[in-house]
Amino acid sequence: MNFANQVLQWFLDGAHWQGDGGIPHRTLEHVAMSGASMLAAAMIALPVGIAIGHFGKGGNLAINLSNIGRAIPSFALLVLAAQLFGIAAGSQVVGFGAVPAFVALVALAIPPMVTNSYIGMREVDADVREAARGMGMRERAVLLRVELPIALPLIMAGIRTSAVNVVATATLAALVAWGGLGRFIVDGFGLQDYPMLFAGAIMVAILSLIVEFSLAGAQRLATPAGLRPSKPIHKEEPLGTALDTAAVAA
Amino acid sequence: MLATGVLGAVEDPWIRWSWISGHVDVITAALVQHIQLTLIAVVLGLVIAVPLGLVAWRSRILRGPIFSLTGILYTIPSLALFSALVPFTGFTILTAEIGLVSYTLLILIRNIVVGLTSVPDDVREAARGMGYRPLAELVQIDLPLAIPAIVAGLRIATVTTIGLVTVTALIGEGGLGSLIYDGLLRDFKTPLVVGTALSVALAFVADLGLAGAQRLITPWSRARATI
Numbered sequence: 001m002n003f004a005n006q007v008l009q010w011f012l013d014g015a016h017w018q019g020d021g022g023i024p025h026r027t028l029e030h031v032a033m034s035g036a037s038m039l040a041a042a043m044i045a046l047p048v049g050i051a052i053g054h055f056g057k058g059g060n061l062a063i064n065l066s067n068i069g070r071a072i073p074s075f076a077l078l079v080l081a082a083q084l085f086g087i088a089a090g091s092q093v094v095g096f097g098a099v100p101a102f103v104a105l106v107a108l109a110i111p112p113m114v115t116n117s118y119i120g121m122r123e124v125d126a127d128v129r130e131a132a133r134g135m136g137m138r139e140r141a142v143l144l145r146v147e148l149p150i151a152l153p154l155i156m157a158g159i160r161t162s163a164v165n166v167v168a169t170a171t172l173a174a175l176v177a178w179g180g181l182g183r184f185i186v187d188g189f190g191l192q193d194y195p196m197l198f199a200g201a202i203m204v205a206i207l208s209l210i211v212e213f214s215l216a217g218a219q220r221l222a223t224p225a226g227l228r229p230s231k232p233i234h235k236e237e238p239l240g241t242a243l244d245t246a247a248v249a250a
Numbered sequence: 251m252l253a254t255g256v257l258g259a260v261e262d263p264w265i266r267w268s269w270i271s272g273h274v275d276v277i278t279a280a281l282v283q284h285i286q287l288t289l290i291a292v293v294l295g296l297v298i299a300v301p302l303g304l305v306a307w308r309s310r311i312l313r314g315p316i317f318s319l320t321g322i323l324y325t326i327p328s329l330a331l332f333s334a335l336v337p338f339t340g341f342t343i344l345t346a347e348i349g350l351v352s353y354t355l356l357i358l359i360r361n362i363v364v365g366l367t368s369v370p371d372d373v374r375e376a377a378r379g380m381g382y383r384p385l386a387e388l389v390q391i392d393l394p395l396a397i398p399a400i401v402a403g404l405r406i407a408t409v410t411t412i413g414l415v416t417v418t419a420l421i422g423e424g425g426l427g428s429l430i431y432d433g434l435l436r437d438f439k440t441p442l443v444v445g446t447a448l449s450v451a452l453a454f455v456a457d458l459g460l461a462g463a464q465r466l467i468t469p470w471s472r473a474r475a476t477i
Contacts, residue, residue, distance in 0.1 A: 003337060067409075067457075070406070070409050070410060070413065070453075071409055071412075071413070071450050071453035071454060071457075072413070072446070072450055073412075073413040073414075073416040073417075073427070073430070073446070073449050073450075074413065075413075075416045075417050075419075075427060075430060076416060076430050076442070076445065076446040076449060079430055079433060079434045079442055079446075080442065080446065082434070083439055083442065164325055167327070168327030168328065168329075168330075169327075171327050171329045171330060172329055172417070175420075175434065176434070182329065185329055185330065185333045188333065189333065189336075189420065194336070194337040197333050197334075197336065197337070198333070198334055198337055200330070200333070201329075201330040201331070201333045201334035202330075202334070204326075204327050204329070204330040205325075205326040205327070205330045205331075205334070208325050208326060208327055208330075209322065209325055209326070212321075212325045
């Protein structure tokens with residue numbers, strides 16, 4: 001029987017769709033863990049990045065944060081978190097790895113969102129800000145009605161980068177005894193069950209692409225009409241920041 | 251250091267210096283393999299990205315597909331890509347490099363296109379007026395002026411690759427990742443800390459090295475692309 005057929009058979013096996021180890025439950029775990037980490041990280045990162053951008057202080061920190069974040073391997077981050085937030089690492093007791101996985105994913109998601117929201121706020125044209133003040137807008141209105149809408153596409157780009165990165169790294173979390181879709185891959189390695197391994201890889205890839213494309217769409221929608229480029233050139237990506245670059249895959 | 255040594259009698263300390271001094275050869279081998287895997291990936295990535303970048307720059311029709319395809323490769327999580335390859339290419343360096351090279355492409359091609367696009371039209375006009383042929387213009391005018399952007403991409407690709415190499419420990423390669431994986435499997439912190447610290451250090455050294463090299467070869471641009 002050829003390999004593609006084996007993978008297909010694996011997907012068609014009803015047992016793989018039931019219970020705590022089934023595809024629906026694992027997908028739900030993966031999405032819930034990614035969503036919860038993203039929410040927590042956004043609640044920390046966005047106010048910080050926006051504030052730094054608005055007040056113009058601490059810019060170096062905002063920019064260096066994502067460089068430092070990129071240098072720390074997410075695999076190492078997960079294993080370190082597992083040691084710090086105490087599970088018996090390496091044990092296969094699924095569920096016990098939830099806390100370290102959550103902590104590592106939050107830590108991983110923060111830097112791109114801080115950096116991008118900072119740059120988004122800094123890139124608001126000083127003349128535009130002046131004009132808003134000249135029109136009699138108060139500081140709050142300048143922030144909420146001028147700066148934030150203009151910065152929104154870059155803020156969204158940061159969220160997208162983080163989200164794709166988080167979904168990817170949540171896969172690795174199966175290594176620190178957590179569930180999610182990575183379980184199929186890690187167990188596939190362990191049992192040398194290549195159809196399961198491959199099926200897990202496909203599901204993870206599809207989930208990542210769904211997240212990437214839907215957030216790319218959201219980013220486009222978030223761009224104020226007046227800022228949409230008439231031709232899709234790479235203006236929104238200052239060199240060297242990989243702003244719009246989708247996530248560094250785990 | 252003394253304190254951790256004393257604590258070590260009770261529980262696993264973060265650093266057990268005796269393990270490090272006894273495993274210098276293992277650590278060195280891991281570091282060397284890490285550098286090799288990274289170098290191969292980045293060099294091969296560049297070899298593939300330069301022609302694709304030139305095509306994407308010149309051809310509006312092919313630009314979309316090139317960016318979409320490399321973007322999809324970039325989005326697929328590393329563990330998924332490596333493990334999807336294992337049934338076909340096994341636990342080999344080939345599996346590792348296919349994955350690692352794939353991840354460099356989007357970053358490199360994007361920066362090559364951005365760099366070439368940012369060459370001012372006046373400069374290009376002037377070159378043509380001075381009698382430069384298309385190939386000479388590309389090699390002597392366009393590419394040198396695109397170097398800051400290309401190196402910026404190279405730096406991101408290199409740092410990213412150094413991080414991703416650690417994941418290849420799961421498919422039997424790994425460089426410093428094999429120390430991290432060892433730490434995970436044996437629930438032993440020292441190799442984990444050593445592997446992580448060296449990987450981060452390697453990323454910073456490579457990043458600074460490339461930034462320095464760029465400054466040397468493009469004295470006319472003062473770190474325009476260093477953010």
